[in-house]
Amino acid sequence: MSSLRPVSPEPVSGDEIPIGIPVTPSSxxxxxxxxxxxxxxxxxxxxxxxxxxxxxxxxxxxxxxxxxxxxxxxxxxxxxxxxxxxxxxxxxxxxxxxxxxxxxxxxxxxxxxxxxxxxRLRKKTSPTGLSAKEAEIDKSSGLGGITYLLGLGPRPSLSFRMLGLTPLRFSGYLLLPLMTLHVFHQRIGPLAVDGDSSMVDLSYIAWAVAQSPFIRATGLLTLVGVTSYHILAGTLHYLRWFSRRARKNAYGIIFFNTTLAALSVLSISKIEPPSGSTARKFAAYVSHFGI
Missing domain, CATH: 1.10.287 (Helix Hairpins)
Structure with a gap:
């Protein structure tokens, strides 16, 4: 205590800020x-x-x-x-x-x-030990999951726990190969074979479904469902609409779109699949790139 002495208050210049006060670097x-x-x-x-x-x-x-x-x-x-x-x-x-x-x-x-x-010393937060704020961020990047809609509070999503990806990001990465394959079959394959895609219509989808009903139908429904989820979750995220009502409405639209897609596949599958030269042409579209 004897070493303490009173000092007069003086302003501190910017160059004299103590090291303990964080300064935002230009980088x-x-x-x-x-x-x-x-x-x-x-x-x-x-x-x-x-x-x-x-x-x-x-x-x-x-x-x-x-x-x-x-x-x-x-x-x-x-x-x-x-x-x-x-x-x-x-x-x-x-x-x-x-x-x-x-x-x-x-x-x-x-x-x-x-x-x-x-x-480098900052440790990565464990997905199973999210803070309340991090859990809210994770929830707001997707649609919250079933537990959130039921009022059980925010829970780290399965994609976050297993892969470290929020639902919005995970749906985007999942959509990328699905959409790429769809574009190859519907647009790039016909362009490579015929120079245009004028023959691609609903009979082409009917033919593809007839070749492999379960795989084609499942793939189309998955494409519609994931696309709907990614668009709606992204829209809510951009607009910052995080209410439970907004999320329930989004899930309702996803269910509606997927149900319509199932009914659409059913309607299209009733079209008589083409045969002969048309069927061979469709087969060339699908197999041109081997995917």
Whole structure:
């Protein structure tokens, strides 16, 4: 106590800030700017894909069970006039690539930002030991799961516990191979064989389902379900709509879309599968790339 002495209060300059007070480095500001820029690219690249999804699903999911196969063919033909002419297809492909690549880059940028802030010694939080805040973040990145809808509180999702991925990110990674395979069969294969995809219609889907009913039907239903989940979960995340009602409505739409898809597959499967040269042409589309 004898060593203590009173001192007069004096302002401290910026250069004299004690080491114990954190100072944001310029690299941290740069990484934060990169994160925000990538988030903007990822967010607004969804607009062309969202418009395409609405138009495309109207023809192949909504119209067949409600209006019939003939009307569905007309809707599909009108849709092609929108997204397979001019620059629309190039814009659609570019937006899909930007969305995927910016999403992957965004995750690396966030990891780098955490490294800049906390260094190598920061331990990764165990998925089974999430704090309340981290559990809320994990929940808000998806739709919360059944336990949340039942009022049992937030729970770390299965994808987070096993893979460290939020439901939104996991559905995106799952959607990538499903969508790629679908595009190869429906668009790239016909282009490689015939130079266009004018022969691809509902009879093509009927033929594919007839070749392998369980696998094709399951694949189509999975594609519709995962697409619906990813779009709706992403929309709620961007709009910051985290209420239980919003999540229940999203699950209702997913169930509705998947049910319509099942009824659509049932309606399309009743079409008489083509044979002869048309069937051989369809087989060439599917097997051209060996996938």
């Amino acid at each position: 941290n500001r740069l990484s934060l700017k990169v994160v925000r820029t990538l988030a903007v690219f990822q967010k607004y690249s969804t607009i062309p894909m969202g418009l395409f999804t609405v138009v495309h699903l109207s023809g192949v999911v909504l119209a067949p069970p409600i209006a019939g196969v003939d009307v569905a063919e007309q809707v599909i033909s009108m849709g092609r006039e929108l997204y397979q002419t001019g620059y629309s297809e190039a814009i659609l492909l570019a937006s899909a690539c930007v969305h995927v690549l910016s999403g992957i880059a965004l995750q690396f940028a966030k990891k780098w930002d955490n490294y800049v802030k906390y260094g």
